């Protein structure tokens with residue numbers, strides 16, 4: 001019962017794992033984009049277990065494939081061959097640019113980034129890593145050094161060698177202008193850099209300045225970025241920023257690492273990988289969440305040359321490439337293609353973005369609507385002129401009201417005032433319209 005779970009939660013579950021909502025949601029079942037609580041109440045899941053359930057809850061094709069695999073071989077480790085790992089490694093590599101042909105399977109996004117860090121440092125023989133302020137790359141002790149310390153409040157002594165550059169945020173940052181991000185909806189921030197928007201250039205100049213003055217010259221091993229910032233509040237970078245960074249990092253002999261944990265697998269609509277929209281080919285790509293539709297599966301893809309560096313150093317992982325996990329991953333790839341889910345992200349996502357933009361013109365509390373495909377952020381503010389974040393109390397009121405009406409959405413951003421929409425990729429236009437309708441009622445409430 002609910003009360004029993006509350007008691008167990010208090011006594012036996014580490015309290016660091018906080019729950020959402022005043023009365024935590026107790027889930028019992030899921031089907032496609034729907035979740036059902038222990039009382040049988042249905043919710044439209046527009047957050048997908050933090051951007052993870054990519055093809056839908058309890059997808060019958062996955063259930064069948066996984067059941068068959070469990071019956072055949074539930075576990076095998078990397079010291080043996082098994083067919084599913086090899087089949088999946090080949091299929092996944094085919095989805096990536098040719099040079100990223102070498103896959104290492106692990107079990108979570110943090111683990112993938114941690115391993116990629118080891119690859120980057122051991123391959124380059126350099127130590128310094130630059131990431132963006134507000135970024136999220138994981139919660140292993142090393143990844144905390146790389147991840148913005150806005151998300152935790154204790155010291156990370158192993159954080160030597162991690163540097164953060166200014167977040168190129170065109171809504172909250174210093175520079176930005178019309179059309180400077182890749183989205184069906186645009187920012188209306190007055191451009192501060194002349195008749196043509198040059199926000200990307202300005203942030204690049206800032207980066208160069210930081211490289212010259214703030215970042216010790218131990219040698220740059222890698223630059224790390226999500227292709228769109230997820231936990232940071234669906235932050236899209238100005239056009240040409242990532243391309244410029246890529247060039248400057250290469251000039252320094254560093255690697256470019258793309259964290260595709262949230263943006264991969266077609267979610268952003270136009271492309272299968274988020275980095276494609278920046279016109280670059282990374283040296284290392286990390287992926288998790290949507291890759292396994294909720295199954296603990298993650299991967300690092302890189303070139304043979306970089307992978308060989310790790311092989312020389314030696315490395316092992318017991319669960320990475322587990323046959324059931326690989327079966328799930330294979331099914332996810334098939335379902336995305338069979339059900340045209342990437343295309344669905346583009347059409348339904350664009351429709352939802354434009355409808356939310358219309359809502360913005362009615363409610364000044366919506367400061368910004370942004371995103372691509374089904375990776376959407378709605379930033380709530382006290383006043384659209386000052387752009388001060390809406391109070392936590394009001395954000396929570398909005399958010400609880402959505403739940404009351406059967407809608408699950410996420411929240412994020414440094415001030416917790418960005419409503420995050422990252423549903424299973426199979427949602428329909430009707431689901432998008434329902435979401436907008438619920439937002440309208442909840443906004444009227446606050």
Ligand code: PMP
Pocket residue numbers: 050108109110111113136137138139226230231259260261262288289
């Ligand atoms: N990278 C990104 C972009 C993420 O959003 C997350 C999780 N929020 C991670 C890495 C870490 O993934 P995990 O929680 O699976 O370790």
